[in-house]
Amino acid sequence: MLALLLCAACDSDVLYNENMHIDEEGWNMDSPLVFNLEADDTGSTYLCCIDIRNRNDYPYSNIYFHISTIYPDGSMAADTNIEFQLAERDGRWLGKENGRYIDGRYPFCFFHFPQQGSYQFAVRHAMRDTLLPGIKNIGMHIEKIDN
Secondary structure, X not given: OHHHHHHHHHOOOEEEXXXXXXXXXXXXXOOOEEEEEEEOOOXXXXXXXXXXXXXXXXXXXXXXXXXXXEOOOOOEOOOXXXXXXXXXXXXXXXXXXXXXXXXXXXXXXXXXXXXXXXXXXXXXXXXXXXXXXXXXXXXXXXXXXXX
């Protein structure tokens, strides 16, 4: 029981952590993954990360994302386009290998929630393939970095 309480205390600054499964056939670029979260703290700074689980047969060494943010009042932030390197030039994966999967967490921005309420982050891949193979899960991880 004590170990569970200690683990829960370690995650006390995590505001949001959710992973979404990608169809085995591939991730369609016209199918954004939408992450919904509630934010009440407008005074703190948060680190936003994308969690990627790809198969070891993913055909590229990188991935491009298009991330849209919708505020509680319905307004949109400027879209973010970002690239993450998943492998070294020699083909070695940068994330943690676990059998046929590679897990990585990639920071993409520092964020202040300017309004209290419901936020949406829509994540689409921006690769040349309409149907991107080799991606198993995409997640959003947001944690407070100041108190």
